Amino acid sequence: QQQVKQSPQSLIVQKGGISIINCAYENTAFDYFPWYQQFPGKGPALLIAIRPDVSEKKEGRFTISFNKSAKQFSLHIMDSQPGDSATYFCAASSVLKTSYDKVIFGPGTSLSVIP
Amino acid sequence: AAGVIQSPRHLIKEKRETATLKCYPIPRHDTVYWYQQGPGQDPQFLISFYEKMQSDKGSIPDRFSAQQFSDYHSELNMSSLELGDSALYFCASSLVAGELFFGEGSRLTVL
Numbered sequence: 001q002q003q004v005k006q007s008p009q010s011l012i013v014q015k016g017g018i019s020i021i022n023c024a025y026e027n028t029a030f031d032y033f034p035w036y037q038q039f040p041g042k043g044p045a046l047l048i049a050i051r052p053d054v055s056e057k058k059e060g061r062f063t064i065s066f067n068k069s070a071k072q073f074s075l076h077i078m079d080s081q082p083g084d085s086a087t088y089f090c091a092a093s094s095v096l097k098t099s100y101d102k103v104i105f106g107p108g109t110s111l112s113v114i115p
Numbered sequence: 116a117a118g119v120i121q122s123p124r125h126l127i128k129e130k131r132e133t134a135t136l137k138c139y140p141i142p143r144h145d146t147v148y149w150y151q152q153g154p155g156q157d158p159q160f161l162i163s164f165y166e167k168m169q170s171d172k173g174s175i176p177d178r179f180s181a182q183q184f185s186d187y188h189s190e191l192n193m194s195s196l197e198l199g200d201s202a203l204y205f206c207a208s209s210l211v212a213g214e215l216f217f218g219e220g221s222r223l224t225v226l
Contacts, residue, residue: 032213042206043119043217044158089157093213102148102171103207103215105157 003027004092006106019077021109023090030092031084034103034107035064035075038068043058044105047088080113087111096109117141119218121206125222128196136191136221138207146170147189149181149213158205160216164189176200196225 014020023033034049050057050064050073057064063076065093077084090106120139128134134187146165150158151174160173164183175181178196183189193200201224205214 001178034215036214041220043207043220044215045217048212095212102160102163102173103213108157108180 003104003108004088004090004106005066006090006109009107010110011112013077013080013111015080015082015113015115017113018074019080019084019111019113020073021034021088021090021111022078023071023074023106024070026036026090027092028071029094032090032093033064033066033073034093036089038089038108044089049072063097072100076109082113082115083094085111085113119206119208119216121204121218123221124219125224126219127223127224127226130196130198132196133192133194134196134223134224135193136204136206136208137224138189138191138208140187140189141210141216144187144207144208144210144216147173147183147187147206149189149191150205150207150217151204152205152220154202160193167169178212182199195221198225201225205210 011067036044037047041079052068061078066073087108091103093103122137148163149161152158161175163171167183181191201222205220207217
């Protein structure tokens with residue numbers, strides 16, 4: 001059972017467009033929601049993260065929107081560039097060093113930004 | 116900046132053989148995680164260590180074991196290898212819960 005759901009599975013966006021990836025979770029013990037970016041043959045790299053006490057966090061072209069009541073969060077990539085082409089994983093964790101302190105990954109979204 | 120170091124980067128083994136993967140976390144990071152990633156799959160949590168003690172266990176087969184040593188490096192031991200064990204194995208370390216820093220991974224191929 002996937003604890004973190006993610007959609008779409010794949011996404012093709014024109015250069016300069018907005019890429020949007022959506023995620024949802026069930027476990028209310030999760031209180032930390034990172035996004036990871038992974039290029040082929042490389043390890044996942046932490047991109048941006050949010051805690052549920054804020055509804056939005058922006059870092060450069062990347063924005064996380066968080067809806068605590070709906071238990072949903074999303075990643076928006078503005079002005080998408082070919083270099084953004086990668087697999088993106090949403091994830092969930094707990095910052096309280098409990099049994100949930102491991103990061104649980106969503107199934108991933110393969111993003112292709114075409115020129 | 117120092118990153119998570121994993122070795123070997125590539126490993127080819129026969130069925131029923133044994134393999135050992137090593138991980139050197141970022142200095143001062145107190146938690147080490149092991150993940151397994153199959154082709155086109157998301158990373159699956161195997162096991163973690165906090166201050167050299169096992170802190171959590173995920174979908175790790177009984178044939179696998181891991182430990183963290185006094186110098187904080189960790190080893191993942193895999194025995195009786197099966198074809199299905201072929202995957203990328205990532206080690207990650209963290210100091211802040213949830214902020215995992217991953218290594219480049221070890222690609223295990225079982226023939």
